[in-house]
C-alpha cells in the first residue's frame with residue numbers, strides 16, 4: 001500500500017541512474033539544486049533515508065529534525081567530511097559513500113590539472129581570448145614537462161594510486177606520503193615513501209589526495225608552498241580545507257610557487273577574489289568526478305546503499 005512506503009529525502013538532486021530505482025520503491029522528497037539548509041530541515045522529518053552531497057552538511061540538527069525514522073545517510077560522494085559521523089553513530093544511523101566509481105575520473109582530472117597548470121594553459125588562453133596574443137614568443141608561458149619530473153602524491157589511496165599510475169605512465173618518478181606504507185604500489189611503480197616535508201622539497205608536482213579530516217586541515221599553507229617552490233606545481237582535487245587558498249594566491253603573486261591547479265575550495269562555491277586574480281592558476285568548479293560514467297555510477301551506488309539499508313541488508317559501501 002502506498003502509505004506504507006518509506007520516505008527518502010534527496011537533499012538536492014540525484015541523477016536518474018539512481019533516482020529511478022529509488023522512486024520505484026519509496027516516496028521521494030527532493031530539494032532541487034538550489035535547496036538550502038532550511039529547506040532540508042523542513043523536508044527531513046519522518047524520512048527513512050537521506051541522500052546528501054558535499055555541499056549539504058549533515059549534523060546533529062539535521063539528524064534530530066529527521067527523528068528516529070532515519071536509518072541511513074547516503075552521501076553522493078566518496079568524501080564524507082560533510083557528515084558528522086559521530087552524531088550518526090550516536091543515533092544508530094548508517095552512513096554510506098560512493099567509492100571506486102569515481103576513481104578514474106578524478107585521477108584523470110588531476111592529471112589534466114597537472115598539465116594545465118604546468119603548461120600555464122589558463123594564462124595563455126586568457127591572453128589569447130583577450131586579444132593579448134601578439135605572436136609566437138620563445139620566452140612566454142614556459143612550464144615544465146611531466147616526463148622526467150618527480151611527482152609527489154599526498155595520500156596514496158584509491159585516487160592517489162590511480163593518479164600515480166597515470167603519472168608514472170607519462171614518465172614521472174613517483175614519491176608519496178601516507179600513514180601506512182604501500183609496498184604493492186612501491187613494487188608496481190617504484191614509488192618511494194617519505195615524510196611530507198621531504199616530499200614537498202623533492203617534487204616538481206605535488207598532488208593532494210588525502211581526505212578532509214581534522215589532521216589534514218590546512219596541511220598545505222604558506223610554509224609548505226615555499227617548499228614546493230618557484231618552479232613547483234600544486235594540484236588539489238581532494239577538498240578545499242586541506243589547502244590554504246589565500247596562501248596559494250599570495251605565493252603565485254610573489255612568484256614563490258610555480259603554478260597551481262585547483263578543483264576545490266574552502267567555502268564552495270565561493271572562490272577567494274585574490275585567487276581569481278592570481279597568475280599561473282588553473283581553477284575548476286569541483287568537477288573531479290564529472291564524467292557521465294562516474295556520476296551515473298555514483299548515483300547508482302547511492303541507490304544500492306539506500307535500498308540495502310531500507311531492506312535491512314548490509315550496504316555495499318558503509319563508512320559508519
Ligand code: NAP
Nearest residue numbers: 079155156157158159178179180210211215237238288289
Ligand atoms: P581513499 O582511498 O580513502 O584514499 C585516501 C588516502 O589518504 C588513504 O589511502 C589514506 O592512506 C590517506 N590518508 C588518510 N588520512 C590521512 C592523513 N591524515 N594523513 C595522510 N594520509 C591520510 O579515498 P579516495 O577514494 O582516494 O578519495 C580521496 C579524496 O578525494 C576523498 O576523500 C574526497 O575528498 C576527494 N575527492 C574529490 C573529488 C572531486 O570532485 N574533486 C572526487 C572524488 C574524491 P593511509 O591510511 O595509508 O594514510
